[in-house]
Amino acid sequence: MEISLEERFALQDLMTAYCYAIDDLSDINDLLDLFTEDAVLDFSDIGLRAMHGKPVFREFYENVFQDMSHHTHYLTNFRVESFDGGSATTYAYAQGLGLAKDGVETHVHVRYRMECVKTEAGWRCSRYEILTGMPMPPSLEEMHGDH
């Protein structure tokens, strides 16, 4: 696999932008713009849902933005798993902290996997999976399980 450093860091920036958008908890469109219209978000490995298409996961994130008071997602160990010029698969570790408005706190240790496509507007994510790092705490289900 040959990939230029420019493309590697454009792909890393896409994943980092997801962390900024999910942590900012203000403009849902900043978050949704990172994904293709038909993107699939599969969080089933950590006990949440799989969601097909932007209308479905828009509603999920609207609920998250409404429920949460503080978010922090630390991204490390980024790497490109595959790249063919127009598409790529990326992987990283993420440590996610959340404080809900009702006072529930959570701290999860997960992995992110993104399938990405290069569009005229730059790289976008077409499939996003959250995978188990350390066993999930019960607070995750309590926080997001009903969405």
Next chain:
Amino acid sequence: MEISLEERFALQDLMTAYCYAIDDLSDINDLLDLFTEDAVLDFSDIGLRAMHGKPVFREFYENVFQDMSHHTHYLTNFRVESFDGGSATTYAYAQGLGLAKDGVETHVHVRYRMECVKTEAGWRCSRYEILTGMPMPPSLEEMHGDH
């Protein structure tokens, strides 16, 4: 905003160097050399002080170095917010752990924002802000509040 990868990583290295210097807890000049003489350090968002000019924040860090036994600051999610060749603004997430000589421990989740200027000796920080990530624990005020 156009920025070369070389400049991007020179700017990231400046912020990383801050973490190494504040965690090394040995040579205060390694830390102070990263800043311009008239730099402003604004920690008011996390409940500490704003400090104008190196003589003021030198004293702050001398107290920190004297008080602390162990420091660890993990930097992630680095990005360049603006860049015009001679100046830049950078942003990252930081997870900071501290153990004071009196046994007090703290663990904070913050953001770093640095305004940087390019000098003949390389990039230096002219304004450094620590911003709230997750709500601050009471141990932070207990540890650094009197400086």
Next chain:
Amino acid sequence: MEISLEERFALQDLMTAYCYAIDDLSDINDLLDLFTEDAVLDFSDIGLRAMHGKPVFREFYENVFQDMSHHTHYLTNFRVESFDGGSATTYAYAQGLGLAKDGVETHVHVRYRMECVKTEAGWRCSRYEILTGMPMPPSLEEMHGDH
């Protein structure tokens, strides 16, 4: 010290690959392939052993893989300390979480230091040290001390 970005990230990728391999807990050869045959692994600074040569540390890691249920090692603050074309020394911060099959949990804050040599197959580690970041918890000795 002059180093190209390509070499810098090849060296960072070697350290990241160590994290992936130690966290995957499946194929011990993925892990061992990152080291030279005569590599020295010195974990004495954190209260564990120093090990000389692949046969010795292979046995150590076989025991780790057998004992552990989950592993997560977050790498940050990477930097190249020295580089001369054919060899390099790298340094980073690591946050390591472990859950053993017997239920013991640990969470350590350490530094990684790697001496690396460039081979025909790419960069390999010839000396790997784990250094204290924050004081070690008693659970580390309990988990790995008998290996």
